[in-house]
Structure formats: structure tokens, C-alpha cells
Amino acid sequence: MSNQTFTVGGMTCGHCARSVTEELSELPGVSDVQVSVENGQVSVTSAQPLTLEAATAAITEAGYTITDWPSSN
Structure with missing residues (x-):
């Protein structure tokens, strides 16, 4: 399993969070x-x-x- 954390710009509300969650969950x-x-x-x-x-x-x-992506380990 892999766990990655990154920063997304422009999110301001729960609808934003749901949209991001929905799109990433489809990967x-x-x-x-x-x-x-x-x-x-x-x-x-x-x-x-x-x-x-x-x-x-x-x-x-x-x-x-995406405004900040983690560097490779």
C-alpha cells in the first residue's frame, strides 16, 4: 500500500472536497x-x-x- 499527501489549490468547500474525492477514487x-x-x-x-x-x-x-507534489523518496 502507498499513502501520498499533496496540496490542491482552489478548494473552498465541501463540494470541492467531494469533487476531488470522486475523481481520485476513480483511479x-x-x-x-x-x-x-x-x-x-x-x-x-x-x-x-x-x-x-x-x-x-x-x-x-x-x-x-495540484500546487505541491511530494518529491520521490
């Missing part, structure tokens, strides 16, 4: 998505680490942008 292998609108943090648990490209596509589809 293969994603089992959990937690969104904190207050600080813009999104935590994703998945079978394999998400790629920046896949996460960006999902976040863009929801109408937002």
Missing part, C-alpha cells in the same frame, strides 16, 4: 481519499503510488490544480 488501485479543505491537503491510499500525471488529470477533471 485504479485507489482505496481511500481524505481531503482537508482548510489546508488544501489531499491524502490518497492506493495499491501503488500515484503518478503525478494520473493525479493531475483527476484533479484537473475536478476543476482544481
